[in-house]
Amino acid sequence: MSTADVDDDAPTTLFVRPNSHPPERARLMRHDGLWDANDVAEYLKVSRSWVYHRAEAGQLPHVRVGGLLRFDPAAIRAAARGEVAATKTVVAFAKRPKK
Numbered sequence: 001m002s003t004a005d006v007d008d009d010a011p012t013t014l015f016v017r018p019n020s021h022p023p024e025r026a027r028l029m030r031h032d033g034l035w036d037a038n039d040v041a042e043y044l045k046v047s048r049s050w051v052y053h054r055a056e057a058g059q060l061p062h063v064r065v066g067g068l069l070r071f072d073p074a075a076i077r078a079a080a081r082g083e084v085a086a087t088k089t090v091v092a093f094a095k096r097p098k099k
Contacts, residue, residue, distance in 0.1 A: 034063065034070035043073075044080060 035043070037051045040060070044051070052069065054060040061075040 034065075035073055035076065036071070037069060039073075040071050040076055043076060 037048045037055075040051045041048045051060065055062045055069050055071075060079055061072065063070045063072070
């Protein structure tokens with residue numbers, strides 16, 4: 001342990017700063033299912049409202065599940081790298097037209 005790992009302002013004589021990722025970050029890195037807007041916002045380091053605006057404008061690939069927006073992590077990573085052009089919304093579980 002080096003002196004850079006010791007917090008001089010800690011109330012004890014020795015405090016070591018944790019060197020692992022915060023729990024949210026670790027969860028996001030191993031999350032295999034669809035992401036919600038909060039996950040995308042955390043990954044892109046933007047606000048949740050920014051995610052909703054870009055998704056509704058067709059600038060972020062997303063899936064609509066009922067009234068909810070969900071995002072494929074691989075598609076979001078590709079969009080962040082600039083590999084995905086503007087997309088259209090895919091509607092899952094769409095309402096049937098009334099007769």
